[in-house]
Amino acid sequence: MAEISFPLPDLGEGLIEATVLEWLVSPGDQVERNQPLVEVETTKSAVELPSPQAGKVVRIHGGPGDKINVGEPLIVFEVPDNTAGIVGTVPKEEAPKRRVRLSAVLDED
Amino acid sequence: MSNAILESEAAMADGTPNHGVEQLSMQQALNRALDEVLAGNPKALIFGEDCGRLGGVFRITDGLQAKYGTGRVFDTPLAESGILGMSVGLAMAGFHPIPEVQFDGFAYPAINQIVCQIARMNYRSRGTMPMPVTLRVPSFGGIRAPEHHGESLEALFAHVPGLKVVSPSNPHEAYHLLKYAATRPDPVIFMEPKSRYWQKGGVNFDSADGSDSPAGDSPTGANVMRAGRHVTLVAWGAMVARCLQVAELAAEDGIDVEVLDLRWLKPIDEAALVASVRKTRRAVVVHEAPLTSGLGAEVAQLVTQGCFDTLKAPVERITGFDVPYPSGDLEDEYIPNIDRILFGIQRVLEYRRG
Numbered sequence: 001m002a003e004i005s006f007p008l009p010d011l012g013e014g015l016i017e018a019t020v021l022e023w024l025v026s027p028g029d030q031v032e033r034n035q036p037l038v039e040v041e042t043t044k045s046a047v048e049l050p051s052p053q054a055g056k057v058v059r060i061h062g063g064p065g066d067k068i069n070v071g072e073p074l075i076v077f078e079v080p081d082n083t084a085g086i087v088g089t090v091p092k093e094e095a096p097k098r099r100v101r102l103s104a105v106l107d108e109d
Numbered sequence: 110m111s112n113a114i115l116e117s118e119a120a121m122a123d124g125t126p127n128h129g130v131e132q133l134s135m136q137q138a139l140n141r142a143l144d145e146v147l148a149g150n151p152k153a154l155i156f157g158e159d160c161g162r163l164g165g166v167f168r169i170t171d172g173l174q175a176k177y178g179t180g181r182v183f184d185t186p187l188a189e190s191g192i193l194g195m196s197v198g199l200a201m202a203g204f205h206p207i208p209e210v211q212f213d214g215f216a217y218p219a220i221n222q223i224v225c226q227i228a229r230m231n232y233r234s235r236g237t238m239p240m241p242v243t244l245r246v247p248s249f250g251g252i253r254a255p256e257h258h259g260e261s262l263e264a265l266f267a268h269v270p271g272l273k274v275v276s277p278s279n280p281h282e283a284y285h286l287l288k289y290a291a292t293r294p295d296p297v298i299f300m301e302p303k304s305r306y307w308q309k310g311g312v313n314f315d316s317a318d319g320s321d322s323p324a325g326d327s328p329t330g331a332n333v334m335r336a337g338r339h340v341t342l343v344a345w346g347a348m349v350a351r352c353l354q355v356a357e358l359a360a361e362d363g364i365d366v367e368v369l370d371l372r373w374l375k376p377i378d379e380a381a382l383v384a385s386v387r388k389t390r391r392a393v394v395v396h397e398a399p400l401t402s403g404l405g406a407e408v409a410q411l412v413t414q415g416c417f418d419t420l421k422a423p424v425e426r427i428t429g430f431d432v433p434y435p436s437g438d439l440e441d442e443y444i445p446n447i448d449r450i451l452f453g454i455q456r457v458l459e460y461r462r463g
Contacts, residue, residue: 033253068237087166087212088254088437091304096354099449104458106339 001078006017006052008074011042018042018101025075027056033089037075040068054089055079136306138280139169139245141314141369142287143207147177150205153291157192157209157245165305166211167247180218189215193222193244197230201238202377207291211244213300214257217245227296228271239316243291244298248276249347250444251304253437260434261398263345266298267375269406274375276300278334278349280310282372289328300374302347331378333385337367340391340454343382343408344372348395348445355450364454374404382408383415390416391457393425395445400428425453 018040025037036048038060046078055077062068127141143218146153150336155170160185164171175183175432185192189210196206210216216223223244230240249366277283283301290297334349335356342352349370356366369385371377386392393411410422427445435443 032203079258084263088252090307091251091253093308096447098356098358098447100448100453101360102364102455102458103454104339104364106458 001080003058004053004055004080005073005076007071008040009069010050012044012103013042013049015042015044016048017067020064020068022064023060024048025051025057025060027057029058030076031055031057042083049074053077053079063107075089111459113180118119118318119144121215129315130311130313130405131218132309133280133284133312133355134307134309135277135280135301136285138284138312139287139301140171140173142284142291142314143170144176144208146288146291147173147181147319149294151208152203153181153205153359154199155207155209156185156195158185158187158215162185162245165209166302167303168441169245169301169306170209178452188395189217190222193227193242193422195220196242197222197226197240200227200401201230205241205243205291206247207243212254212258212346213246213248213260213262216244216262217257217259217324223266223272224269228269229441231295239294240296242296243287243293244296245287246298246456247303247306248301250301250434250440251347253440255436259440261394261396261429262298263300263411264398264404264407267404271296272375273373274300275373276302276346278344278346278370278441279305279371280303280308281312282332282370284312284314285406286372300346305350306403329373329378331372331381332370333381334370335366335368337365337389339365339382339389340393340457341369341385342371342388342450342454343365343371343385343392343394344396345374346397348397351445351447352395352450355447355454358447359451359454366454371408377407377411379411379415382411386412386416387419390419390421392416392420393453394449394458395427395450395453397429397444400426400432401431403428410438422457425457427453 021039023038025031026096032053033049033054034050037051039048059076061073144321159166161174161182192208196208198207220446227240227242230238238325249261266272275286277286290299344352352368359366367389392407396405405426405428412424429443
């Protein structure tokens, strides 16, 4: 397993920090890509940050009321070794789903 | 390079060849193939962005630098024109370069080196300067990656005289086709279906032939992956697995689908293609690349030429769309899905002349 750290991104033009309002995930949680991670407040607005990737949450930085600077670690994920460092995500093997049914009169000539 | 060659001979001495059947992911199968190629040919070199120390972003070259040294497996600057330009010089000097462009979309900056030099140097030199370059390109979509990471370039490369183009569909094929490609005297564009990298399958190391495959006793030509009577699905790369799923679903409706894995996209195995469609009398070609001037058009023409008298319907093409490859969230709408392929089958089944 490998760890991937996600730093607080720049949430708006020129913002340098944000205040944690509420964590929506805890260490140990398995999160999906785009799942809301945390609500933070900047001098402009309160926003929910979506997860940049799927993975297991290992650590979160800062509790409610704490300020985090842009570029500092916000959350650390654990991912399998064979997915660490790649762009994109490993596709899931899913059972095939269909809506279309075939109907044909086959004249076997 | 003498040190590198000595290192390689040491590796050959304690290298254990692969035998029997193993369950491997396509990543592992490709890694084994490259390991054997390096062990067997001291002139073979692997290089590209992150290929060395990291072992590749997809881990295809994992462990090879440690085993063969930095003289034979090495990282390059982030410049694809340089990676392929260097390949030209190395090939002239008698090496067998196996470069990697990290993602399909990064082949564009190297088009000049590929098309203007690698593809035609042998021709230009009247056969005195062969270009044994095996270019590995992680290809096609399906991993929710950003722009330039999900392109399907087969038609572009197949159009260039002097290049051969191949794409494996499963781990067994990946192992044998890469070993074969990396021992050719000609440039081969090796398109690895990146969405299939993690899927495991049986690799039979003992046969170049693929006794694990339903057919095919040679690393050249096309493979019938599933025999059927009513319609032929023609595909390559990641779409082969999807077409095999479609074939099982069609069987529930009483339709017997043959799946032909084209494997080599240049040259196309016309004889196998025509033989299959002469039997089923209907064909649907499936690819991820955009429709217009895609390889599906070439397949449709070869089928029309070879099966015109017996065809029951015009060849259907189920493909990506004529747009830039979309962002990850939209790729399920772009890549041919099961229902779109079933619709294509339905159209050739219900077509009536006149």
